[in-house]
């Protein structure tokens with residue numbers, strides 16, 4: 455597949471430097487992934503930057519993902535020894551519990567050295583648009599009043615006590631996505647991690663529809679009130695959507711540009727239905 459993203463390596467260098475600084479301040483990291491694309495939304499370099507620091511996976515936006523595939527992904531993470539929380543920006547209690555559990559070895563090490571009553575510090579990291587800020591707002595919520603500026607945090611960032619002995623950095627760590635694999639680039643474009651102006655939208659909508667015809671035929675038929683044979687060509691399906699949705703140009707010609715917009719927008723906002731693009735079997 456030939457799907458290109460215009461991408462500037464300078465952005466990555468800056469994001470990496472910032473992440474290195476922020477990671478020095480924390481004991482546990484929560485990497486937030488988009489459950490529709492758990493493989494594509496991970497960061498290629500995070501583990502290397504983390505070293506021995508414990509990491510928890512927060513699989514977010516599960517309300518938009520295919521439930522069976524989310525279960526399968528959960529098992530994959532568990533089998534790889536990674537604690538995983540499945541959330542849709544709710545379920546913050548289980549996340550707090552998972553962070554506390556992951557932090558126990560750190561606390562034990564402190565105790566051995568005679569360090570008592572020190573709070574565990576955690577931050578949420580992830581590529582753009584996975585839901586980091588939304589989750590932070592949920593976690594901070596009523597605890598905001600407890601926030602206090604402390605040394606070692608960039609101006610404007612604060613540690614907020616979200617549970618006994620647990621402090622959260624109220625600013626997310628923004629990771630850069632990986633672009634070397636065109637399939638990953640496409641998945642990130644479709645889920646909204648990449649801005650629309652750096653890729654070909656028509657091509658993205660085309661490839662998405664191809665995938666939906668192959669794997670989520672019924673969703674596509676229901677959503678647009680159309681019918682088609684298994685393996686139907688994308689062009690035919692686009693035309694059927696245009697007719698069903700009244701996407702017409704003057705003179706009655708089908709407006710396929712409108713279909714492109716519609717298909718992309720519906721998918722990104724979860725209106726197409728619960729779809730996971732990254733197959734859990736790989």
Ligand code: G4P
Nearest residue numbers: 514515516517518541542543582583584585586587588589
């Ligand atoms: P970020 O900090 O990681 O960049 O993400 P942010 O919290 O800003 O969330 C990005 C979008 O995803 C927001 O939509 C937010 O409401 C939505 N979102 C976050 N968590 C969930 C979830 O669990 N389920 C669903 N369905 N949506 C979630 P937005 O403000 O409408 O932005 P946009 O998508 O229009 O850009």
